[in-house]
Amino acid sequence: MTLEQQLEKLAKLGLTLNEGVTIDDLLYSFDREDYEKKPFDLILSMLGSCVQREPWGRLISDRVWSFDTECIYQTGDYARIVKKLCSLANKPDLINGLKDFVDIEEREAWLKYRINGKHYGWTIYVNDDWADTLTLSYVMDRIESDGFHFYYKDSGQAMILFYLHEIAAFQINQLSGNILQRIT
Structure with missing residues (x-):
């Protein structure tokens, strides 16, 4: 072909x-x-x-x-990923109140956001600079529709x-x- x-x-x-x-x-x-x-x-x-x-x-x-899932270095990286997922789904305004925190050395990270007024928050598993794809799959699940x-x-x-x-x-x-x- x-x-x-x-x-x-x-x-x-x-x-x-x-x-x-x-x-x-x-x-x-x-x-x-x-x-x-x-x-x-x-x-x-x-x-x-x-x-x-x-x-x-x-x-x-x-x-x-x-x-590229080896992309987490600092606060803001998960927010950037979530915005890209919304853009990919052609829903750039779906998520509000998007905030994240990343401290690789302390092995601490979290993600918070709202969809249609409902609050979501996730504690993120830290594995060096690798994205927590399980947490991102939860976000994707909230974006999916129709x-x-x-x-x-x-x-x-x-x-x-x-x-x-x-x-x-x-x-x-x-x-x-x-x-x-x-x-x-």
């Missing part, structure tokens, strides 16, 4: 390239054969990346995020995150040989 055919099928399922991102941008990072030898594997990973040439800082798709869920594609220390309707995720898994896993 050609790269163009893969992108066309993914676009029908809600995963599109951002405006201004082209096939040439994708081919700058990898050869066409790399995308086409195992359809959907590489392109699903690349959708969560930035274009690797000028102009710098362009996300390939706002619908996918390559989340048949949309968070899914991931394993990528070593990173995970490629998607916020998709369950039907779209099922169809992507049919196309890709079950690459996506639901976060539970």
Whole structure:
């Protein structure tokens, strides 16, 4: 299956390239054969990346995020992650009163926020600079609604995150040989 055919099928399922991102941008990072030898594997990973040439800082798709889980250094890091999860779900204003605290040396961290007036608070497990993905899964669970869920594609220390309707995720898994896993 050609790269163009893969992108066309993914676009029908809600995963599109951002405006201004082209096939040439994708081919700058990898050869066409790399995308086409195992359809959907590489392109699903690349959708969560930035274009690797000028102009710098362009996300390939706002619908996918390559989340490097070795990213916790200070207070504000969990708040940044939660904001990105809300953005990925196209719900930037869902969470209010977002606060976190991180002290890696003292092995203390917490996260607090409100959704629709209801308060949530979590004590975060500290493991050096690794994100507590269990606590983040609780946050994701509160963001999910209307048949949309968070899914991931394993990528070593990173995970490629998607916020998709369950039907779209099922169809992507049919196309890709079950690459996506639901976060539970």
